[in-house]
Amino acid sequence: MKGLLLFLILVVALVMAEGAIGQDPGGIDSLSFGNTDGSPIVVSIDSDISVPIWMKCDENIAFVHFCLATQNEYVVARLGGLPVGPLFDWDVYFSEPADGWPEEGLTSQSLLGIADFSLPEPNYINTNGEWVMVGTFTIHTTDNPEVMGQQSPLFPGEDPIQGLTVLFDEFWTPITPAILFCQLQFLETYPPEIITPPDDTLFAINGPFPFSVPFIATDEDQEAITLEVDFPYDDYDLIEVINAPGYVDYRFEWTPSESLDVGFEADFIATDINSATDVNNVSFDIKPVVVSVTHDTTYIGYSASVELSLELSGYNSNIGGFTFLITWCDSVLSLENVEFLESLNDWEYTNVAYDPVGPGSVRLVGLANLSSGDVPPFTYGTYSLARLDFMAPMDSSLAGLTVPLIMPVQGLSDNILADSTGYLVFHPRINEGSITFLSSGDFIIGDINLNGFAWEVGDAVVFADHLIDPITNPFNARQRIASDCNQDGTPETIADLIYLLGMIGENASPPPEGSAPGLANIVLDIQENTAALNLLASAPAGGLLARINHPNIEIDNIRTSPGLQLKYNDRDGLLSVIVYSADSRQAIGTKVLSFDIISGNGRNITIETFEVSDT
Incomplete structure (x- = not known):
């Protein structure tokens, strides 16, 4: 339809250029920009204003072009508008404002609309001779206080392309309607001003946690103010804190449901006794709390690991405890280890129960505060809670199989979260994980x-x-x-x-039958400004992987012995190194690594882990 609308814009422009504007074949069709009784639209300075568009006709109208001009001295922005009523289901287009049209000091704004001809019967507009509101133009008034108490008329507009206001009936007969133009009446007092919530704020919140925000407005004229909220849900509260002339302070409170996943806008509206208003539009992004288990892929006879995480996307959320139950097919996977991760280091109680509901199950419990009460709960953010390590059997029939990791929801005993008070207990949204077995061809x-x-x-x-x-x-x-x-x-x-x-290098051979690893150790030799890593092994060593902690110690010039290859990464006080021979089958010897100590106490350097390989 949009392409058809743009085509008809050109048709209308050509028709109007030919001077083919016709008269109403029936009773006179009418439009009103503003109130149909001619009364002024009461406005405040520095405010968004909706100018209503009323229509009265006794024909089937198929196309409209509404054009309105306003004075630049009083109106500083034209912000499009909205189709309403019977125009809502039409294809509607608001053109860009035309400054200097129809004359200097005025700016025109236009609305074009066409009925939906894809319907079995097009949705023409016929008001049967009654006034019906079909749309609005939105304007923003000047912030100049000198216009307070003044009037500003509305004028016939003219678009540089579409021309003047015109209607077309179902037979494409152009009609010039009778038009009533009202005027803007600026109040002699200042409008109220909303202090909070700020305009264009985004509130990201989680259910089922309560949400509240102060709703505060002032009035320079010290007039009484009333507050209201245009909100899509009815179960909110607006609680009075202070209500005095020129100053009101309320608290908006609302609790979304735990499963709500939606975004919307709401208007916070302050109105004084002269009907002057201030409106702050805010956005809400409501998300459920999410608990997820990752997915992993493995092969028969190998291990697999998954992580359990918690996502809090709302700034109103707080978590002080959890109970998670995970189950799986125990004939396919065996649980080797459960490790609580760093995010839970400060929590006062964590516990793992193996096989709580039979083989192939594990229960994880965590409490932030069990005794001291000074551990902060989880708030906004994503938290990695635990890692679960599994082992798969040597069973070729498992190739290609995916094993689900199930988190059953039953009552308020498992897979629940609690807030920091313990009185709010609920089920989060759960994203279950799985482990998939690769096939040999993968x-x-x-x-x-x-x-x-x-x-x-x-x-x-x-x-x-x-x-x-x-x-x-x-x-x-x-x-x-x-x-x-x-x-x-x-x-x-x-x-x-x-x-x-x-x-x-084409010189590798399979490991000897029954071979066993030899014994190896590494010794860290710390001198005044240098450190050396020496390898002691019972069999020739072909390579070394070591991780060396040097907290708050600056090191440099990391090197190895001639003939050896060195690769390293030094980040956040942890040096990771690989040393091996240029000829991969040659032993690397004893003195494998050294480096300079630039600053700090070298006695605090330690070996975190190391691996040694034979040749």
């Missing part, structure tokens, strides 16, 4: 960069980057399983990287 051992080719130098680059900085260079499930290059069942190790390098 990955290639040694193809770390997933380009379809194993044992090439790009695989080694990606693997090494991951080992020294897994946060910046994470592996997905296919990469993790493909990284088990020596096929010992443990992926992502320095031993896998050394084996990969050997395969690239």
Whole structure:
């Protein structure tokens, strides 16, 4: 319809250019810009004003062009408008304001509308000779106090393209209606001013937590003020705090339901005894609290891990406790470990119950305050709560299978959250997780960069980057399983990287039958301005992965012995290094790493973890 409307705009312009404006074939059709009795529209300075458009006709009207002009001295902005009543279902277009039309000092604004001809019977407008409101033009008045008490007439408008106001009936006969133009009457007093909530504010809130905001307005003339809220839900409260001439303070309170997921706008309206108003439009984004379990992918005989998280998208939310129950098929997955994560470090009570409702289940409980009462609850943000580690059996029939991790909702015993008082208990929205088993064709051992080719130098680059900085260079499930290059069942190790390098150099061989890892240790030698890492191993070592803590200690010039390769990442006081020989089958020796201590106490440097691979 929009294309048809624009086409008809050109047709109308041509018809009007030919001077083919006709007279009403029946009774005189009429329009009124403003009140139909001719009374003025009472307005305040610096306010949005809606000028009503009334229509009275006894024909079937199929097309309209309404054009209104206002004085620039009194009106500083034309903001389009709204179709209402029978015009609401038409295709409607508000054109850009035309400054200087029809003369200097005036600006015209236009509305074009056409009936919906796609209907079996077009929705023409015929008011049967009665006044019917069909739309509004929106304007914004000047903030100049000198116009207070003055009047500003409304004028016939003229659009540079569409021309003057015109109607077309169902036979496309142009009609010139009789038009009544009212005037704007500016109040002699100042309008009230809303202090809070500020205009154009967005409130992001969660149900079922209560939400409240002060609703405060003042009036420079010290007149009485009434407050109201145009809100799409009826279950809110507007509670009086102070009500005095020139100043009112109320509190708007509302509690959305726990499942509400919607966005909308609301108007906060202040009106004085002269009917002068101030309107602040605010937006609401209502979301439920969300608890999610991630998805992971694994292979038969390998491990899989998922994380449990909490998302609070509302600034009114607070969580002081939880109980989560997760179940799964125990014949497919076995739970190896549950670890509460850093976000819960300060909580006073956490507990894991294994098999609370039978095999294949776990219950997690957390309380922010159990005794001291000084642990803040969770508020706005996303929190990683726990990690669950599973192990899969060596069963080839599992390939391609997805195992759901179910969080059943039953009463108020499991999968619930509580606020910091404990009196508000509710079910969040739950996004359940799963673990999917790859098929053997979904990955290639040694193809770390997933380009379809194993044992090439790009695989080694990606693997090494991951080992020294897994946060910046994470592996997905296919990469993790493909990284088990020596096929010992443990992926992502320095031993896998050394084996990969050997395969690239064509000098790798399968691990000997019955081989066992030798013993290895590393010694950190701290001198006044340097530190050295020495490797002690019972068998020749082909590579080393180490993570070294140096909190508040600046280090530099990280180096290794001649003939060895070094790759490292130093971030937030944690140095991650890989050392291996240029010839991947050569032992790396004893002195593997050293660095300079620039500032800080070197005695506080410690080894966090290390892995050693044979050749």
